[in-house]
């Protein structure tokens with residue numbers, strides 16, 4: 073398998089991947105042009121390129137070791153111990169050259185021969201087996217659970233940004249604090265599973281997952297199975313310290329990940345979502361023999377604690393780690409200016425798709441350890457480091473089915489049901505395809521491979537189809553000719569398709585009912601989508617007005633209802649016979665009438681009758697209500713069937729209350745940040761509501777932020793909000809804040 077005995081050894085494992093990639097993006101590629109690239113440890117090549125990673129060499133397992141006749145079983149025990157140690161040393165050296173440096177000096181067969189010889193000798197002298205013997209990488213009994221263990225020092229997370237301006241500010245802060253020219257060490261931000269590795273007197277003794285940063289799980293036996301992990305530190309350039317705690321990252325290579333997933337699917341197991349999950353899942357196998365089968369690698373990049381070695385800088389630490397036998401990240405670089413940092417990130421971003429492992433940005437750290445101590449840390453992040461992340465990642469997955477959903481207004485929306493995939497930290501299983509034309513334009517069909525991204529950190533979307541040569545595709549997508557809910561022939565309006573059966577289509581009624589009872593609408597406690605669906609399916613509600621005729625006796629026999637909950641819902645409905653006009657208008661689901669327009673209309677017209685009588689011109693004269701919205705409202709209110717249904721509802725209402733006229737200042741001085749999609753408000757509606765009442769909506773979380781409002785599929789702002797101790801609001805919580813401030 074190996075192509076050469078010395079120098080760079082490129083190994084092929086998989087039909088295309090490693091070799092081709094290694095050639096394209098070797099550290100010597102002309103694309104890579106940093107002045108100080110290899111200045112970190114000048115005495116040696118800068119570690120092995122990850123892309124030239126060798127295949128997973130499976131050591132013969134301890135179980136296979138065996139019962140083979142012991143050579144020299146009667147030899148003098150002292151001689152044997154010496155001989156065992158010599159063989160182990162030899163194997164360690166070759167293993168290091170192979171896995172860490174990617175430059176083996178012997179053939180695999182020769183390695184295996186020595187390994188088997190060692191196994192046989194150890195089997196004959198079991199008392200002489202040492203924990204750091206290469207034969208001991210697999211062999212522990214399966215565990216029933218992983219004990220918890222505290223980290224030597226807390227493994228803090230890094231503050232992170234995607235904004236170059238934020239990087240400049242970081243640099244300014246550092247310069248100001250140091251009153252000197254800083255030196256930064258740059259490295260890729262590996263997207264694997266973080267791990268603490270502890271060595272005592274050079275011997276590997278403990279591995280702890282990151283966990284919550286303070287306490288993690290003890291997975292020592294599983295780490296042992298990773299061939300690139302030194303079980304005993306090398307003594308190349310400096311002697312191993314008494315105590316060494318290292319932060320590392322366990323990675324699974326993309327090529328290995330794909331092969332693993334294929335195997336899992338073949339075996340009928342659920343495939344992993346991404347290599348990071350796969351790496352951390354592999355680490356948490358209770359049977360270390362299973363971990364041993366996984367193509368894992370571990371890279372060391374930070375010294376958490378060291379006793380017995382003098383280090384003054386991170387770059388020195390990187391060299392020490394290499395000397396002790398660890399694999400370290402590639403392209404570790406020293407720079408001193410922001411421009412160099414930006415360039416480093418750009419180059420990595422450009423190469424990102426060519427790498428055989430996942431990175432989600434680059435890490436900027438101050439190199440000098442004294443300077444780090446001067447800057448210190450907040451309770452969450454060190455002040456001397458920053459993760460400069462890439463744009464949210466697009467992921468590739470397959471469309472399992474294209475379903476069609478019917479909305480509240482009868483609009484038919486094609487929805488891609490995806491094989492679940494994690495995109496930027498969130499699992500995505502469905503994405504709207506918007507309309508017929510959009511599907512046709514992107515030429516998306518069931519079974520297609522597609523690229524999915526989370527646009528603006530919020531809503532997942534299908535970006536494009538990924539062509540697959542030679543794969544037979546399904547039929548082109550067609551909108552159904554009939555509504556999937558009520559079989560009424562659909563109508564086409566431009567790119568959109570509608571079910572015109574507005575009052576007889578149960579899908580529309582279910583959504584309309586849910587909308588009417590929602591918190592921003594009439595706000596009926598206990599009337600969610602599930603209950604609305606039940607009420608419609610059981611024929612208890614055939615139109616909106618029926619809601620007000622429900623009794624506790626009607627509700628009690630329904631699934632999930634008991635005497636008390638039935639009485640509660642009936643009571644909640646009855647209570648809403650008196651309700652704010654704005655809520656009522658919003659709840660009706662008039663086209664173009666969101667919470668802001670509803671509030672504006674209520675404030676302007678004060679009663680439903682006044683609104684009903686308003687002409688298009690009168691409506692259009694209202695501040696912020698344009699001609700299109702006016703016409704939409706007018707058309708809705710003029711529709712004969714709508715009039716009837718609304719009249720029926722109004723027949724049950726006791727009072728529709730006009731809003732207080734006073735201008736709102738209830739949110740004065742409050743900054744809101746939104747992350748994730750809200751159900752009841754569009755972003756622009758929410759923004760207007762807040763701004764109309766003296767508050768502000770800002771893009772990023774800071775200590776000035778009053779609330780982070782979290783919708784569906786929240787992004788990194790949620791974490792940042794938590795880290796900064798900002799109050800986090802669900803959508804319901806947000807509505808409550810608005811209510812308390814008199815906005816709703």
Ligand SMILES: [Zn+2]
Nearest residue numbers: 555558571577
């Ligand atoms: Zn329908």
